[in-house]
Amino acid sequence: xxxxxxxxxxxxxxxxxxxxxxxxxxxxxxxxxxxxxxxxxxxxxxxxxxxxxxxxxxxxxxxxxxxxxxxxxxxxxxxxxxxxxxxxxxxxxxxxxxxxxxxxxxxxxxxxxxxxxxxxxxxxxxxxxxxxxxxxxxxxxxxxxxxxxxxxxxxxxxxxxxxxxxxxxxxxxxxxxxxxxxxxxxxxxxxxxxxxxxxxxxxxxxxxxxxx
Amino acid sequence: xxxxxxxxxxxxxxxxxxxxxxxxxxxxxxxxxxxxxxxxxxxxxxxxxxxxxxxxxxxxxxxxxxxxxxxxxxxxxxxxxxxxxxxxxxxxxxxxxxxxxxxxxxxxxxxxxxxxxxxxxxxxxxxxxxxxxxxxxxxxxxxxxxxxxxxxxxxxxxxxxxxxxxxxxxxxxxxxxxxxxxxxxxxxxxxxxxxxxxxxxxxxxxxxxxxxxxxxxxxxxxxxxxxxxxxxxxxxxxx
Numbered sequence: 001x002x003x004x005x006x007x008x009x010x011x012x013x014x015x016x017x018x019x020x021x022x023x024x025x026x027x028x029x030x031x032x033x034x035x036x037x038x039x040x041x042x043x044x045x046x047x048x049x050x051x052x053x054x055x056x057x058x059x060x061x062x063x064x065x066x067x068x069x070x071x072x073x074x075x076x077x078x079x080x081x082x083x084x085x086x087x088x089x090x091x092x093x094x095x096x097x098x099x100x101x102x103x104x105x106x107x108x109x110x111x112x113x114x115x116x117x118x119x120x121x122x123x124x125x126x127x128x129x130x131x132x133x134x135x136x137x138x139x140x141x142x143x144x145x146x147x148x149x150x151x152x153x154x155x156x157x158x159x160x161x162x163x164x165x166x167x168x169x170x171x172x173x174x175x176x177x178x179x180x181x182x183x184x185x186x187x188x189x190x191x192x193x194x195x196x197x198x199x200x201x202x203x204x205x206x207x208x209x210x211x212x
Numbered sequence: 213x214x215x216x217x218x219x220x221x222x223x224x225x226x227x228x229x230x231x232x233x234x235x236x237x238x239x240x241x242x243x244x245x246x247x248x249x250x251x252x253x254x255x256x257x258x259x260x261x262x263x264x265x266x267x268x269x270x271x272x273x274x275x276x277x278x279x280x281x282x283x284x285x286x287x288x289x290x291x292x293x294x295x296x297x298x299x300x301x302x303x304x305x306x307x308x309x310x311x312x313x314x315x316x317x318x319x320x321x322x323x324x325x326x327x328x329x330x331x332x333x334x335x336x337x338x339x340x341x342x343x344x345x346x347x348x349x350x351x352x353x354x355x356x357x358x359x360x361x362x363x364x365x366x367x368x369x370x371x372x373x374x375x376x377x378x379x380x381x382x383x384x385x386x387x388x389x390x391x392x393x394x395x396x397x398x399x400x401x402x403x404x405x406x407x408x409x410x411x412x413x414x415x416x417x418x419x420x421x422x423x424x425x426x427x428x429x430x431x432x433x434x435x436x437x438x439x440x441x442x443x444x445x446x447x448x449x450x451x
Contacts, residue, residue, distance in 0.1 A: 007289055007341060007342055007343050007423065007424070010342060010343025010344075010346065010347055011342060011343070011347070011424055012347070013347040013348055016339075016342055016343070016344050016347050016348065017348065019226070019342075019424075019428045020339065020344070020428070020431065022226055022428070023335075023338075023428050023429075023431040023432040023435060024435055026432045026435075027432050027433075027434075027435030027436045027438075027439060028435075028439070030432070030436050031436060031439040031440065031443070035436065035439070035440050035443075036439075036443055039440070039443070040443050040444075040447050042443070042447065
């Protein structure tokens with residue numbers, strides 16, 4: 001037997017066993033608090049949520065274009081028609097706590113449409129207001145389908161959307177101007193609102209439903 | 213001696229171990245695979261391309277902390293240069309055998325399990341380094357044989373990574389041998405740095421007090437690698 005690659009004074013048997021146990025414990029802590037939540041979205045201990053590391057995990061995105069081809073010009077929907085006004089306050093663009101940005105989306109079945117119109121008041125320069133109009137599927141699984149309809153700066157937009165897939169479809173608003181601003185969003189169509197706190201309405205905004 | 217005093221050396225080692233571990237922590241997060249543009253290149257290549265494969269092999273080794281951690285453990289207590297050469301040659305021989313035969317024959321092994329075994333090799337070497345086997349079972353398995361054996365396993369890891377990329381049969385042998393030679397180049401480059409660092413470390417008075425802790429930190433990293441890969445085996449690819 002060779003004698004090279006040996007420690008000069010090995011620690012006592014008990015020290016070795018204790019430190020080995022400590023190494024296992026440290027590895028388990030690292031795995032459950034950091035690696036598994038970040039890499040596999042598994043957080044049995046809740047430690048990943050506690051440290052915020054679980055947020056690193058994001059489902060794989062499958063991007064599709066926003067265009068629907070071959071949709072008939074006339075369509076009828078089983079979902080009741082509704083119309084809402086949503087008012088959104090955004091803090092100054094200097095707000096470092098994220099009060100200057102917000103996501104608001106509503107649920108649409110595949111092929112369902114809404115007509116929208118939004119405008120923002122209070123911005124000093126329309127170029128200092130940024131929006132991303134997009135939709136994605138809601139899933140806890142491994143991938144989600146994402147469609148990006150429009151990314152632009154500007155103080156207003158009007159249009160119509162027909163959902164390319166069942167999911168949540170709406171806006172990311174970001175105020176970059178110094179004054180606080182107010183967005184007024186009008187929707188009409190065949191959608192359902194998202195309950196407060198769920199994906200698409202994390203801030204729990206209320207909508208004022210207009211009489212049908 | 214108070215009852216608590218006997219735990220003082222353990223506590224001191226623990227604190228040092230945590231400190232050394234923080235140094236590893238940054239690179240622990242991801243499984244080590246050939247990815248991105250490199251993977252696209254490998255998949256698209258038809259015919260011999262020795263240059264690129266040489267580079268990929270070297271890059272895989274230099275950036276492969278699983279292999280580097282094991283090598284670090286292997287050379288940790290080697291003071292004579294010829295011992296370093298001997299052990300590294302045994303390791304290289306081992307991983308070349310399974311890298312070449314693994315891709316050519318295609319063992320079809322699960323890469324997560326192979327990578328978990330590589331994590332185990334890191335744990336084993338760290339435990340061996342602190343005299344764990346002599347102190348607990350009174351017998352130390354021959355370190356030369358062990359480094360060769362774990363070399364075989366590390367080679368399987370290299371082979372499964374290459375296999376997954378769907379190598380084209382055209383020019384396979386040339387590309388494979390180039391990759392293997394690249395691995396050896398990368399290993400020499402990494403070893404040069406590791407040896408220099410250890411030599412400097414060994415010369416300080418700090419070495420004696422930190423050597424044991426460093427090996428338990430390496431062991432912890434090995435356990436983390438094992439857990440990461442076993443999780444991948446159970447839950448599928450990390451995202």
